[in-house]
Amino acid sequence: MDLLRTVARPALAAPFIADGIDALARPKRHADKFERVQPWLEKAGVPPVLHSDAELLTRVSGAVSVAAGLGLATGRAPRTCATVLAVLNVPLALVNNPVWAVESQDERKEALSGLMRSAAVGAGLALSAVDREGRPSLAWRWNNRRRLREAIAAAQAQVRAEYEPVVPARTAAASR
Incomplete structure (x- = not known):
């Protein structure tokens, strides 16, 4: 204080x-x-x-x-x-x-x-x-947490799309 x-x-x-x-x-x-x-x-x-x-x-x-x-x-x-x-x-x-x-x-x-x-x-x-003593409001914290979760989900989707191996069609047919 x-x-x-x-x-x-x-x-x-x-x-x-x-x-x-x-x-x-x-x-x-x-x-x-x-x-x-x-x-x-x-x-x-x-x-x-x-x-x-x-x-x-x-x-x-x-x-x-x-x-x-x-x-x-x-x-x-x-x-x-x-x-x-x-x-x-x-x-x-x-x-x-x-x-x-x-x-x-x-x-x-x-x-x-x-x-x-x-x-x-x-x-x-x-x-x-x-007076919140400089701390953000509950509404701001809620919205900020939601935006962070959305940003993390988007980044994870981008990483998966970039680094997941693409299986060629011939390889998939040959493995059966």
Whole structure:
């Protein structure tokens, strides 16, 4: 792993690890944030969640966030962990920065700024999710292997055609 990945992955994962640990230790604060935006989510079609379910959802989200964050930070399945964190980032960004739910202009600017920061982190996670560390994609490797097999088969056919002995018709008739 090169220096950039060694530094960038833990830096990208750190907020998710810290927030996940906080959600596991103190789920009530996170559940309260969720309950503030719950009426708007219900209007959008999300099923209602009881307070106890919100705390359980917070804990599960925190555990997933910690596990995926540690995986990304340590380089264990980094593409999968980055994908999980990118997907998890969307609802967290909406719950933590409810631009539509705040009323004062200053709070709206702060929520919008937080939403844009979350979008930037999500974009970084998306880039990390598609980073193959210089290795070719599975589709390229599949096509390359197919082309190599075809080239080997063509070369073998050419060698056989050039070096197989040609049996003259008289010799074949005489050998019978």
